[in-house]
Amino acid sequence: MPDKHFIIPRQDINREDFSSSIPDFNRRSEIMKNDMGYKCIITNIVRLTDQEKLFKLRIIDTREREIFRFKPGQFLMLELPGYGDVPISISSSNSNHEFIELCIRKAGHVTSALFTIGEGAHVAIRGPFGSAFPMDEMTGHHVLLIAGGLGIAPLRAPLYWINEHRERFLHVHVLYGAKEPSQLLFTYQFNEWEKINHITLHTIVEHADAGWKGKKGMITDLFSDIAINPEHTYAVVCGPPVMFKFVCSYLDRLGIPMNRMFVSLERRMHCGMGKCCRCMVGSTFTCVDGPVFDYWSVMNLKEAI
Amino acid sequence: MIYKVIAKSEFKRFTDALLRDNASFGPRQVDTDSRGKAIYQFLPVTSSDDVAFDYTATASSAKHFFMPFREELSRFVFRDQEWDQHIHYEANPIVLIGLRACDISALNILDDVLLNGHFPSPYYLAKRKNTFVIGMDHLPLPDCFCKSMNHHTISTGFNVFCSDIGKDYYLSINSSKAFNFLKEFDTRDPLDNDNCRLVERRKLISNGFLSEVDVTALPSILDIEFDSPVWEKWGNKCLNCGTCAMVCPTCYCYSVEESFNTNLKGATRHKKLYSCNLVDFAEVAGGHNFRPKNGDRLKYRYYHQHRGFAENANQQICVGCNRCGRACLAGINPKDVINDLRMEKESCLTNISSSPDRI
Numbered sequence: 070m071p072d073k074h075f076i077i078p079r080q081d082i083n084r085e086d087f088s089s090s091i092p093d094f095n096r097r098s099e100i101m102k103n104d105m106g107y108k109c110i111i112t113n114i115v116r117l118t119d120q121e122k123l124f125k126l127r128i129i130d131t132r133e134r135e136i137f138r139f140k141p142g143q144f145l146m147l148e149l150p151g152y153g154d155v156p157i158s159i160s161s162s163n164s165n166h167e168f169i170e171l172c173i174r175k176a177g178h179v180t181s182a183l184f185t186i187g188e189g190a191h192v193a194i195r196g197p198f199g200s201a202f203p204m205d206e207m208t209g210h211h212v213l214l215i216a217g218g219l220g221i222a223p224l225r226a227p228l229y230w231i232n233e234h235r236e237r238f239l240h241v242h243v244l245y246g247a248k249e250p251s252q253l254l255f256t257y258q259f260n261e262w263e264k265i266n267h268i269t270l271h272t273i274v275e276h277a278d279a280g281w282k283g284k285k286g287m288i289t290d291l292f293s294d295i296a297i298n299p300e301h302t303y304a305v306v307c308g309p310p311v312m313f314k315f316v317c318s319y320l321d322r323l324g325i326p327m328n329r330m331f332v333s334l335e336r337r338m339h340c341g342m343g344k345c346c347r348c349m350v351g352s353t354f355t356c357v358d359g360p361v362f363d364y365w366s367v368m369n370l371k372e373a374i
Numbered sequence: 375m376i377y378k379v380i381a382k383s384e385f386k387r388f389t390d391a392l393l394r395d396n397a398s399f400g401p402r403q404v405d406t407d408s409r410g411k412a413i414y415q416f417l418p419v420t421s422s423d424d425v426a427f428d429y430t431a432t433a434s435s436a437k438h439f440f441m442p443f444r445e446e447l448s449r450f451v452f453r454d455q456e457w458d459q460h461i462h463y464e465a466n467p468i469v470l471i472g473l474r475a476c477d478i479s480a481l482n483i484l485d486d487v488l489l490n491g492h493f494p495s496p497y498y499l500a501k502r503k504n505t506f507v508i509g510m511d512h513l514p515l516p517d518c519f520c521k522s523m524n525h526h527t528i529s530t531g532f533n534v535f536c537s538d539i540g541k542d543y544y545l546s547i548n549s550s551k552a553f554n555f556l557k558e559f560d561t562r563d564p565l566d567n568d569n570c571r572l573v574e575r576r577k578l579i580s581n582g583f584l585s586e587v588d589v590t591a592l593p594s595i596l597d598i599e600f601d602s603p604v605w606e607k608w609g610n611k612c613l614n615c616g617t618c619a620m621v622c623p624t625c626y627c628y629s630v631e632e633s634f635n636t637n638l639k640g641a642t643r644h645k646k647l648y649s650c651n652l653v654d655f656a657e658v659a660g661g662h663n664f665r666p667k668n669g670d671r672l673k674y675r676y677y678h679q680h681r682g683f684a685e686n687a688n689q690q691i692c693v694g695c696n697r698c699g700r701a702c703l704a705g706i707n708p709k710d711v712i713n714d715l716r717m718e719k720e721s722c723l724t725n726i727s728s729s730p731d732r733i
Contacts (some may be wrong), residue, residue, distance in 0.1 A: 073558060074395050075391045075392050075395045075396070075558075076395045076396060076467075076694065077396050077467040077469065077504070077551065078467070079466060079467050079504060080467075080500075080503045080504055081463075081464070081500070105459055105461060106450070106459070108456075112701075131540065150450040150452070150457050150459070150632070150633045150641050151450065151632055151633070152632055153630065153632040153642035153643075154630070154632075155659070164403070170467040173662075176659035176660040177659030178659075180659065184439065186534050189455075191455055191456060191457070192454070193459075193613070278726075299489050301565060310662065310664075335658060336656065336661075336664065337655075337656055337657060337658045337664075339628065339629050340628075340630065341491035342492070342495060343491060343492070344487075344488065344493065344495060344626070344628075345628045345629065345630065346626070346627035346646075346650070346654065346678065347627065347629065347648075347656065349674075349678065351680065351681070357492060357493075358492075371597070371600050371677075372664065372665070372670070
């Protein structure tokens with residue numbers, strides 16, 4: 070067959086065709102851009118502590134700003150070209166369509182680079198990714214928001230949601246623990262939360278300094294201060310891995326049903342799309358099935374907490 | 375599916391034409407190991423004479439044609455305070471010849487993982503669409519356990535699959551592209567006799583498996599044995615080198631890295647295949663490692679392969695090719711580890727049944 074050719078024709082994948090074939094997600098945002106980020110300008114940086122800064126971002130493109138909608142509890146991949154991308158939970162209100170706030174701790178390669186850039190610099194975001202806190206399901210109940218350290222950052226989004234729909238909830242308690250008083254985040258908002266939004270805030274630190282007038286101890290010590298009605302309470306927990314075990318088992322003993330306790334987990338992530346497997350716990354991806362899990366799912370996942 | 379029978383000499387003409395006109399890859403001997411056994415790899419071939427049709431198994435799997443060890447995901451070009459991001463999903467057509475049934479099964483599993491679900495991977499799809507797969511059946515090696523995983527036969531995921539039935543090949547044709555090519559060659563419809571020979575060949579293959587791994591209810595066994603000392607025992611042997619994941623035809627975990635170009639005018643984002651046995655696989659910024667011990671990481675690998683994926687996609691991700699077992703420097707192989715896990719439970723079963731209190 071010397072004169073006849075058997076060449077396999079090339080089939081190209083068109084980027085536009087491909088993204089339109091991506092289905093609509095019921096739990097997730099409506100339009101997903103999973104490989105090219107939205108460009109953002111950093112409009113404001115607030116230094117919260119030595120280790121944490123609050124970055125205020127604005128998506129530059131108007132259409133993209135319209136598209137980007139998230140739910141409390143979801144996270145995004147923040148990207149600094151040349152350095153890489155990191156999963157960061159969104160700490161601002163989801164009704165604020167103009168700005169996104171991210172509370173970031175200087176911990177690794179990318180976040181260290183982020184700490185060197187100033188206002189006006191450009192970054193990109195991909196997302197939002199992951200599951201959200203079931204805010205609608207929580208309405209009509211008491212809510213316990215329990216945060217340890219940087220765990221307050223992901224809880225700030227549901228807290229904003231509660232503040233904006235305050236009449237739909239009964240008692241709202243925020244239990245917030247940190248290592249030292251200087252490591253408490255968002256202290257400038259405490260008054261606003263308590264006085265305007267009628268949220269009962271309890272703070273505790275492990276190591277008190279001379280100026281500290283509040284309580285000293287572990288976060289579980291705060292439970293004695295509040296009366297919990299286990300039948301009508303939802304709990305949301307976020308903090309370092311060791312905290313989950315103690316807090317959740319305490320709440321479990323109190324009688325709060327496991328499907329009414331929510332935790333937000335942290336894992337190493339490289340893609341945010343359930344492909345790289347770095348965040349896998351058992352059979353579950355923290356990036357697409359989480360980061361928000363109910364305690365029942367977490368109990369069934371070995372090595373989750 | 376259309377079935378045809380082709381004489382081996384005519385099949386040679388078909389492959390010659392196909393390999394001549396397209397960028398093609400097939401099994402070739404690259405070296406011999408310390409025991410004098412041939413080592414094969416998928417390498418470029420230009421005619422059927424280059425292809426070692428009688429090869430045993432390649433050391434690396436065919437996944438690297440779809441997920442290269444290092445793959446560029448996107449490229450950034452800096453300008454002033456800004457940058458442009460460029461993404462290409464390009465792939466050139468290639469022919470892969472000589473894939474075994476388990477290799478093709480592995481590709482089907484990767485399709486499941488990477489193309490179904492919420493975020494299908496366009497990088498993988500581009501390569502998969504542009505690949506022409508010619509499969510060949512083979513007699514199993516002594517350590518293959520594809521039959522236990524039910525991946526020793528294959529019914530989808532290839533363009534042509536050839537079963538060796540003596541002086542002919544029995545072709546299963548699964549694509550119009552392949553059918554149109556084969557129109558130009560001398561093939562015939564299978565006769566009763568050919569079908570008999572195919573059944574005979576399949577029986578021969580099926581009966582040729584010497585290794586067996588009992589995977590019945592393995593997901594639940596893995597759950598029950600989560601704290602079993604077996605993990606520590608095998609974990610202590612593990613060298614954390616990640617070879618098992620590199621040669622595995624279905625392992626797809628990766629890491630994403632970005633680097634500046636040397637002229638500092640741009641940056642590239644790369645995807646690099648990774649292994650869950652590497653120490654920093656689950657280490658987060660700040661230094662906390664969710665799987666600090668060798669045993670934890672080894673256990674996670676088995677969990678992902680035999681339990682996690684079974685729960686998500688209703689099948690185990692392992693195809694039973696035993697490449698990891700052959701490549702492991704510490705002599706860890708899935709057959710021994712899984713059997714070891716089962717032994718634990720079976721010993722306690724005998725205790726219960728021999729107990730006089732139980733009737």
